[in-house]
Amino acid sequence: MSLSNKEKFQYSQDMNNNNSEDIQGSIQLQNRVSTFSERLALVIGGSGGIGLAVSYELASRGAALLIQGRRASEKLRVDSFPKAKSLNLIDLDFSSPVQFIQAIDLRLDEIGKEPDIVVCAFGPFLEKPLKDCTAIDWEWLTLANLALPGALASRFLPGMMERKYGRFLFFGGTRTDGIRSYKKTATYASSKTGLGVLAKSIAVQSASDNVAAIVVCPGPVETEYLDRETKIRHASLTATGSLLKANIIAKIALDLIDSEPCIASGAVVNLDGGFAP
Numbered sequence: 001m002s003l004s005n006k007e008k009f010q011y012s013q014d015m016n017n018n019n020s021e022d023i024q025g026s027i028q029l030q031n032r033v034s035t036f037s038e039r040l041a042l043v044i045g046g047s048g049g050i051g052l053a054v055s056y057e058l059a060s061r062g063a064a065l066l067i068q069g070r071r072a073s074e075k076l077r078v079d080s081f082p083k084a085k086s087l088n089l090i091d092l093d094f095s096s097p098v099q100f101i102q103a104i105d106l107r108l109d110e111i112g113k114e115p116d117i118v119v120c121a122f123g124p125f126l127e128k129p130l131k132d133c134t135a136i137d138w139e140w141l142t143l144a145n146l147a148l149p150g151a152l153a154s155r156f157l158p159g160m161m162e163r164k165y166g167r168f169l170f171f172g173g174t175r176t177d178g179i180r181s182y183k184k185t186a187t188y189a190s191s192k193t194g195l196g197v198l199a200k201s202i203a204v205q206s207a208s209d210n211v212a213a214i215v216v217c218p219g220p221v222e223t224e225y226l227d228r229e230t231k232i233r234h235a236s237l238t239a240t241g242s243l244l245k246a247n248i249i250a251k252i253a254l255d256l257i258d259s260e261p262c263i264a265s266g267a268v269v270n271l272d273g274g275f276a277p
Contacts, residue, residue: 033062034061034062034063034258035165035258035259035260036058036061036062036063036117036167036254036258037061037062037063037085038062038063038064038085039063039064039115039116039117039165040063040064040065040066040111040113040114040115040116040117041058041063041064041065041066041115041116041117041118041119042066042068042104042115042117042118042119042152042156043055043058043065043066043067043068043119043121044068044118044119044120044121044122044148044152045068045069045120045121045122045123046065046067046068046069046072046119046121047067047068047069047070047071047072047075047076047089048069048075048223048224048225049121049221049223049224049225049246050121050171050218050221050223050246050249050250051069051119051121051122052246053246053247053249053250054119054121054169054250054253054254055067055081056080056081056247056250057247057250057251057254058084058117058119058254059081059082059083059084059087060083061083061254061258062083062084062085063084063085063117064084064085064086064087064088064113065081065084065085065086065087065088066088066089066090066107066108066111066115067087067088067089067090068089068090068092068104068122069089069090069091069092070091070092070093071091072089072090072091073089073091074091076089088107088111090103090104090107092104094122094144094148096143097143097147097148097150097151097152098151100148100151101151101152101155105155114156114159115156116160116163116165116166116167117166117167117168117169118152118153118156118166118167118168118169119168119169120148120149120152120168120169120170120171121171122144122148123144123145123171123173123191123192124140124141124144124145124188125173125185125188126141126185126187126188127184127185127188128184128185128187129183129184129186130182130186130187133186133187137187138187141187141188141190141191142190142191144191145188145191145192145195146191146192146194146195146198149170149195149198150198152168153168153198153202153213157202157205157206157211160206160209160211161206161209161211162209164209164210165210165211166206166209166210166211166212167211167212167213167257167258167262168199168202168211168212168213168214169213169214169216169253169254169257170195170198170199170213170214170215170216171215171216171217171218171253172192172193172195172196172215172216172217172268173185173188173189173192173193173217174217174218174219174220174272174275175189175217175270175272175275176189176192176193176195176196176217177196177215177217177268177269177270178193178196178268179193192217195215195268196215196268198213198215199213199214199215199265199266199267199268200213200266200268202265202266203265203266204266207261207265210260210261210262212257212261212262212264212265212266213265213266214253214256214257214264214265214266214267214268214269215267215268215269216249216252216253216256216269216271217268217269217270217271217272218244218249218271218272219238219244219270219271219272219273219275220234220235220237220238220243220244220272220275221243221244221245221246221249222243222244222245222246223246231243237275237277238273238275239273239274239275240273244271244272244273249271252271253269253271256269
């Protein structure tokens with residue numbers, strides 16, 4: 001059925017209006033103020049690797065930063081984060097969740113503010129067959145990779161719910177978005193897989209209070225922690241023959257929670273480019 005001239009004209013006008021709205025919406029999206037602007041972000045493991053990339057990305061969105069690292073004050077310069085609302089550093093090694101959070105609390109008391117955003121990019125890796133893992137290995141990895149993020153959530157969730165804003169970003173391991181078998185990393189993967197339960201529980205409990213949580217599971221990422229041989233070996237396992245860039249992982253991960261409402265809350269997201277070793 002052919003359209004009359006009047007119908008064609010109306011259709012053209014409607015299309016022009018839709019295009020105009022799309023363009024305006026795109027401009028507004030590009031110019032919008034981040035929901036992180038002027039909010040305090042606590043970045044655990046934020047002085048290196050993916051954590052450092054997250055710190056830079058948060059700063060670019062106008063967040064105030066409290067960055068934890070073993071030698072954060074040695075590795076980072078204040079002028080490296082020119083767009084950050086403010087920058088605070090804490091040199092802190094991990095021995096237990098209790099000790100760690102007590103030290104964080106003392107630093108927050110000095111700042112006089114609690115975080116609205118908590119990023120846990122810390123998590124020791126162990127490549128060892130299950131039959132060779134010791135009780136010490138299990139205790140260490142479970143405390144660092146699961147108990148610490150869980151304790152951070154329990155510590156800061158009530159304040160976030162009261163203030164009606166909060167975001168948690170947890171980093172899982174490669175392919176730990178579901179229950180799988182592992183030949184060499186069962187201990188590590190077991191501790192990281194539990195983060196999905198944590199994020200989904202936060203999402204269910206606190207959605208009505210504008211508090212959200214996600215887990216991002218990156219594929220092999222190029223960081224300063226990998227020696228040349230490891231980089232080559234990991235890259236050879238990927239579809240592209242190359243490692244992922246930490247800054248790209250950071251941007252995508254933060255985009256998922258930089259919105260109100262946060263419809264991604266509770267998600268466990270693979271960012272691995274189809275990695276299947």
